[in-house]
Amino acid sequence: MERMLKEEDQVLRFSRLNRGLHILMIISFISLSLTGMSLKFSYTSWAVILSHFFGGFEAAGSIHRFAAFVMICVFITHIGDLIRIKRKEAGTWKKLIFGKDSILFNKKDLEDFIGSLKWFLGKGERPEFGRWTYWEKFDYFAVFWGMFVIGSTGLTLWFPEFFTRFMPGWVLNVATIIHSDEALLATGFIFTIHFFNTHLRPEKFPMDIVIFTGRMPLEEFKIDRPQEYKELVEKGELENHLVEAYQPIVIRGIKVFGWTALSLGFFIIIWIIYAMIFSYR
Amino acid sequence: MLKKKNSKKLLRNLISRLVQGFHFYISIICGNFFSSIILLFLLFSFKTVAQDNSDCFGCHDDESLTGTRNGRTISVFVGEKKFTQFIHGQVPCIGCHVDLKDAEFPHEDDLKPATCNGCHQTEQEQHAKSLHGKALARGDNLAPTCKTCHGSHEILPADNPKSSVYPMKIPFLCGRCHQEGTKVQKQRTIHQDHIIENFSESIHGEGLLKKGLVVAPNCASCHTPHSILPHTDPASSIARKNIASTCTKCHVMIEEVHRKIIKGELWEKKSHILPACIDCHQPHKIRKVFYELGMANKDCMTCHQAESIKSSKDGHSLYVVINEYELSIHNKTACSQCHAEVNASSVRPCETIKQKVDCTSCHAEVGDEYKQSTHGMLAAKKDPNAPTCSECHGTHGTLGKKDPASPIFATNIPKLCASCHREGEQAAVRYKGQEHQIIESYTESIHGKGLMKSGLTVTATCTACHTAHRELPHTNEKSSVNAKNVAATCGTCHHGIQEKFEKSIHSSKISDSQNLPSCNDCHSAHKIKRADSEGFKLHIMDQCGRCHVEIAKTYFDTYHGKVSQLGYTKTAKCYDCHGAHDILSPSDPKSHLSRKNVLKTCQKCHEGATRKFAGYFTHATHHDPQKYPILFWTFWGMTGLLVGTFFIAGVHTLLWLPRSLKWRRELAKRIKDKENLVNKTDLSESKKENGKNA
Numbered sequence: 019m020e021r022m023l024k025e026e027d028q029v030l031r032f033s034r035l036n037r038g039l040h041i042l043m044i045i046s047f048i049s050l051s052l053t054g055m056s057l058k059f060s061y062t063s064w065a066v067i068l069s070h071f072f073g074g075f076e077a078a079g080s081i082h083r084f085a086a087f088v089m090i091c092v093f094i095t096h097i098g099d100l101i102r103i104k105r106k107e108a109g110t111w112k113k114l115i116f117g118k119d120s121i122l123f124n125k126k127d128l129e130d131f132i133g134s135l136k137w138f139l140g141k142g143e144r145p146e147f148g149r150w151t152y153w154e155k156f157d158y159f160a161v162f163w164g165m166f167v168i169g170s171t172g173l174t175l176w177f178p179e180f181f182t183r184f185m186p187g188w189v190l191n192v193a194t195i196i197h198s199d200e201a202l203l204a205t206g207f208i209f210t211i212h213f214f215n216t217h218l219r220p221e222k223f224p225m226d227i228v229i230f231t232g233r234m235p236l237e238e239f240k241i242d243r244p245q246e247y248k249e250l251v252e253k254g255e256l257e258n259h260l261v262e263a264y265q266p267i268v269i270r271g272i273k274v275f276g277w278t279a280l281s282l283g284f285f286i287i288i289w290i291i292y293a294m295i296f297s298y299r
Numbered sequence: 300m301l302k303k304k305n306s307k308k309l310l311r312n313l314i315s316r317l318v319q320g321f322h323f324y325i326s327i328i329c330g331n332f333f334s335s336i337i338l339l340f341l342l343f344s345f346k347t348v349a350q351d352n353s354d355c356f357g358c359h360d361d362e363s364l365t366g367t368r369n370g371r372t373i374s375v376f377v378g379e380k381k382f383t384q385f386i387h388g389q390v391p392c393i394g395c396h397v398d399l400k401d402a403e404f405p406h407e408d409d410l411k412p413a414t415c416n417g418c419h420q421t422e423q424e425q426h427a428k429s430l431h432g433k434a435l436a437r438g439d440n441l442a443p444t445c446k447t448c449h450g451s452h453e454i455l456p457a458d459n460p461k462s463s464v465y466p467m468k469i470p471f472l473c474g475r476c477h478q479e480g481t482k483v484q485k486q487r488t489i490h491q492d493h494i495i496e497n498f499s500e501s502i503h504g505e506g507l508l509k510k511g512l513v514v515a516p517n518c519a520s521c522h523t524p525h526s527i528l529p530h531t532d533p534a535s536s537i538a539r540k541n542i543a544s545t546c547t548k549c550h551v552m553i554e555e556v557h558r559k560i561i562k563g564e565l566w567e568k569k570s571h572i573l574p575a576c577i578d579c580h581q582p583h584k585i586r587k588v589f590y591e592l593g594m595a596n597k598d599c600m601t602c603h604q605a606e607s608i609k610s611s612k613d614g615h616s617l618y619v620v621i622n623e624y625e626l627s628i629h630n631k632t633a634c635s636q637c638h639a640e641v642n643a644s645s646v647r648p649c650e651t652i653k654q655k656v657d658c659t660s661c662h663a664e665v666g667d668e669y670k671q672s673t674h675g676m677l678a679a680k681k682d683p684n685a686p687t688c689s690e691c692h693g694t695h696g697t698l699g700k701k702d703p704a705s706p707i708f709a710t711n712i713p714k715l716c717a718s719c720h721r722e723g724e725q726a727a728v729r730y731k732g733q734e735h736q737i738i739e740s741y742t743e744s745i746h747g748k749g750l751m752k753s754g755l756t757v758t759a760t761c762t763a764c765h766t767a768h769r770e771l772p773h774t775n776e777k778s779s780v781n782a783k784n785v786a787a788t789c790g791t792c793h794h795g796i797q798e799k800f801e802k803s804i805h806s807s808k809i810s811d812s813q814n815l816p817s818c819n820d821c822h823s824a825h826k827i828k829r830a831d832s833e834g835f836k837l838h839i840m841d842q843c844g845r846c847h848v849e850i851a852k853t854y855f856d857t858y859h860g861k862v863s864q865l866g867y868t869k870t871a872k873c874y875d876c877h878g879a880h881d882i883l884s885p886s887d888p889k890s891h892l893s894r895k896n897v898l899k900t901c902q903k904c905h906e907g908a909t910r911k912f913a914g915y916f917t918h919a920t921h922h923d924p925q926k927y928p929i930l931f932w933t934f935w936g937m938t939g940l941l942v943g944t945f946f947i948a949g950v951h952t953l954l955w956l957p958r959s960l961k962w963r964r965e966l967a968k969r970i971k972d973k974e975n976l977v978n979k980t981d982l983s984e985s986k987k988e989n990g991k992n993a
Contacts, residue, residue: 060861069865076869138954144962153951175858178915179907187914192933194858195921199937203944211948219955220963241966 028233030261035099037232039092044279049085051205051286053078058198059293086172093165119149127152148245153215164204171197209283230272233261355392367408377452385453415445425525441483448472467507469517470495497583521545539575546576599634623696658688668768684725709756716761740825764788785817799880836868843873853918876900
C-alpha cells in the first residue's frame with residue numbers, strides 16, 4: 019500500500035474502541051478455535067499435540083472458557099457502544115438502523131451486489147461502494163448470528179447440570195452438534211472468505227491493516243469508497259475525518275500481529291482440511 | 300436319682316435298727332447328732348448286697364422283651380445260656396450296668412451306657428486320652444466307644460480267632476471307619492488315604508492277611524490298641540521321636556541291618572538327626588523298599604570326590620561337590636536313595652545303575668503333575684529341549700523354595716524360566732503363539748516390578764499363574780491359564796475381584812455367550828500394568844472396543860470419548876460408568892447404569908446432576924436416523940447450512956478473484972499515470988495542493 023501512498027493524509031474509518039474490540043475479538047476467536055478444534059478433531063495427531071501444548075484438555079478447556087468470556091464482553095461492549103452512538107449521534111434507533119451509514123442491509127447493497135456480479139462477469143464497472151460494502155455487512159451479521167448460536171449452545175455445554183434442570187438431557191447432544199458445526203462454519207468462513215475479502219484479494223494483498231490503524235490513505239480511500247468520499251466532499255466534512263499516519267514502528271508492530279493472526283488462521287484451515295479429508299469420521 | 304433314693308431308704312432302716320441296739324452307749328459318747336454321722340461312715344464301709352444275674356435274666360432271657368432308648372423301641376433280650384459262654388459270663392450284670400445297682404425292678408428305661416471302668420481302668424484311661432476318647436468327650440457321634448470295637452454281651456478274648464479284635468481281624472475292624480467312603484474318612488481330617496488298601500498291599504498286610512502270620516503287625520501294633528494319637532502328638536507311638544521304638548518292637552536288630560545307610564546309630568537316641576523309618580518306608584505302604592542293599596555316602600564319595608572323575612560313556616564330569624550336597628535340602632537323603640540301582644556287593648557298586656535318578660520315587664504327586672505338563676510330555680518323547688527336574692531344581696545342591704539362594708526362590712523364578720523362554724532361547728524359538736518378549740514384558744509389569752524392584756516375594760511369579768509342575772498351553776482346558784480357569788488363577792491372589800467378576804455379565808456363570816473375556820483380555824498376560832496408571836486407563840477403551848466395536852465408536856463421538864482420545868483420563872471412560880469387574884447389562888437392576896443407579900453414577904463426576912441430566916446420550920451418533928433422529932437431522936441441517944454458505948461465498952470469491960487482479964493492475968497504472976502527471980506539474984502548484992490537504 020505504501021507504494022501507492024504519496025500523501026500523508028489518512029481517513030479515519032474505525033474508532034479507537036472498535037479497533038480494540040477487533041483485536042480482542044481476534045485473540046479470543048483464535049484461542050477458541052484452536053482449543054475447540056483440538057477437541058472436535060481429537061482423533062488427529064495434530065489435536066493431541068495441540069492439546070498437550072495448551073497444557074492438557076483441562077487447561078485448554080479453561081482457555082476456551084476464558085476466551086469465550088472475553089468474546090461475550092466484546093459483544094456486550096459493542097452493544098453498549100451502539101447505545102452510546104444512538105444517544106449521542108443518531109438520536110433514535112430508527113435513524114441508527116435505517117440511516118445512510120447503517121450496517122443494516124439496504125437497497126443500495128442489493129444494487130451493489132448485482133453490480134458486483136456484473137463487474138465480475140465483465141458486464142459493468144466496479145460499483146461505487148459507500149461506508150460499508152455488502153460483504154462487510156454480511157461478515158458483521160455472520161458474527162452476530164454466530165455469537166447467539168455458538169454462545170448459547172456453548173453456555174449450555176459449560177453448565178450442563180444447570181440447563182438440564184429444565185431441559186432434557188439430549189439437548190446437550192444437540193447443543194454439541196450445533197456448537198461444533200457452527201464453530202466449524204465460523205472458523206472456516208473467517209479464515210477463508212473473510213481473509214480473502216479483506217486481505218488476500220489482489221488489490222489489498224497481502225494484508226489490509228485499516229482495522230488496526232483505523233485509518234486509510236486518502237488516495238486509497240478515494241478509490242475504495244468513492245461514494246463515501248464524494249459524500250464527504252459534498253458535505254465538506256472530509257477534513258473532519260483526516261488524521262496523521264502512524265509512526266512506521268507502530269505499523270511494523272501491527273503487521274507482526276496481523277501476520278501472526280493470519281498465519282494461525284491458515285494453520286487452522288489447513289488442519290481442518292487435513293482432518294476432514296484424511297481422517298474424517 | 301434312683302440310686303440316691305435307694306441309699307436313703309437303706310440308710311433309714313439301718314439307722315433305726317442300729318440305734319435301737321446301741322442307743323444307750325452312743326447317746327452317752329456323742330449325743331444323737333454325732334451318732335448319726337458315725338453311722339453314716341459305717342454304712343459306706345459295708346458291702347451292699349448285689350443283685351444276682353439270675354434276677355436280670357428273669358426278664359432279659361425273654362426273646363420278646365423290648366424296652367425304649369431315646370424314644371425308640373429296641374429288643375433288650377440277653378440270652379442267659381449264650382452270655383455265660385463268653386468271657387464276661389461270670390461277671391455280674393451290675394458290674395457293667397452300674398446304674399442298676401440296688402435298683403428296684405423292673406428298672407426304668409434309658410439306662411446309662413455300660414461301663415468297663417470297673418475292671419479295665421487302665422485301658423479306659425488310655426482310651427480317654429486318645430484321639431478316639433477326646434472325640435467322644437467332644438460329643439463326636441462318630442467316635443468309637445469300647446463297644447464299637449469289642450461288642451457288648453458277647454465279647455471274646457483277643458486270642459480267639461472269632462474275636463473282632465483278633466490280630467487278623469483288626470484291619471477290618473479299623474477299616475470299618477478308616478477306609479475310603481466312610482463318614483470318618485470323608486468328614487474328619489485324616490491325613491492318610493487308602494489306608495486299608497495300602498496296608499493290605501504292604502509287606503505287613505501281606506504277611507497278616509495273605510500268609511496268615513498272626514505275628515505280622517496289624518493296625519494296633521503301631522498305633523496301639525487304646526492310646527491312639529496323631530503323629531503330631533509327642534506321646535504318640537507314631538510320633539517321629541517314637542517311631543523307631545515302635546518299629547523296633549519287632550525289627551529289633553534293624554540298626555545292624557541298616558548299618559551302611561545310617562551308620563548303625565541308634566534311631567531312638569538320635570531321632571532328631573537320623574531319618575525316621577517312615578521317611579523311607581512310607582506308613583501303610585511299607586512294601587516300597589527303595590534299596591535292597593544299602594550304601595553309605597562315604598562309600599560313594601571315595602570315588603566321586605575326585606574332581607577328575609568322568610563318565611566313561613560321554614566324558615561328562617561325575618564329580619560331586621560334597622559341600623553342596625551337605626547344604627542342600629536332601630542332605631539327609633543318602634546317595635543310594637536317589638541313585639537307587641547301586642549294588643553294594645559289586646566292587647564298583649554304581650556299575651549296575653542304568654536309569655537316571657527318578658525323583659518321583661519320593662515326590663510321587665509332583666511327578667504325576669509333571670507328567671501331565673508340556674514339560675513332562677516333551678520329556679516323555681525324549682525331546683532334548685524338555686526340562687527335567689534337575690533343570691530347575693539342580694542336582695546335588697537342591698535347595699528348598701524358601702531359600703533365597705535357590706533357583707526356585709520367588710525372586711529367582713523369572714530368571715529360571717527365562718533361561719529357556721527368553722526370545723531366542725530354546726523354548727521361545729519353538730513357541731508359535733502371540734505372546735512375545737515375555738520376560739521383558741513381565742519385568743516391566745506390575746507383578747515383575749513388585750517382585751524384582753520391590754522384592755515382594757508374594758507377588759505373582761511365572762509359577763503363580765502357570766503352576767510349578769502342571770504348565771500347559773492356554774489352549775488346553777486343564778491349563779491354569781485356559782480362558783475358563785484364568786479368573787480362578789488370578790483369584791488365588793485377587794479373590795475379591797474374582798468374586799465381583801463372577802457376578803458380572805462377562806462371567807460364564809452369568810452369561811451364555813461364547814466369546815467372554817477373561818482377566819488377561821483386558822489386563823494382558825505379561826504386560827499387566829497398575830490399573831490406576833494413565834497408560835492402562837487409556838488402553839482399556841481399546842480393549843473394550845475390541846469386542847464392542849460399534850458402541851466404542853459412538854463413545855468416541857461424545858465429549859467423554861474425545862477428551863480421552865486426546866490422552867487424558869480425567870473423564871468418563873468405559874469402566875467409570877459400566878463398572879470395571881462388576882459390569883452388568885444396563886437393564887439389570889444391579890447395574891451401575893440401571894434406572895435406579897444411573898444418576899448416582901453420573902453424580903460421581905457431575906455433582907449437581909439431575910434425573911434429566913442422565914438423559915444425555917453417552918453413546919450418541921448423528922449417523923443413525925432411526926435411533927437418534929434429532930441428532931441426525933440437526934447434523935444434516937448444520938451441514939446444509941455450512942455447505943450452502945461456503946458454496947455461495949466461494950462462488951462469489953472465485954468470480955471476484957480474476958476481476959480483482961485486473962483491478963489491481965488498473966490501479967497500479969493509475970498511480971503511474973498520476974506520478975508522471977505530478978512530476979510534470981509545477982512545483983509551486985503541488986506545494987499549494989499539499990498545504991490545502993494538510
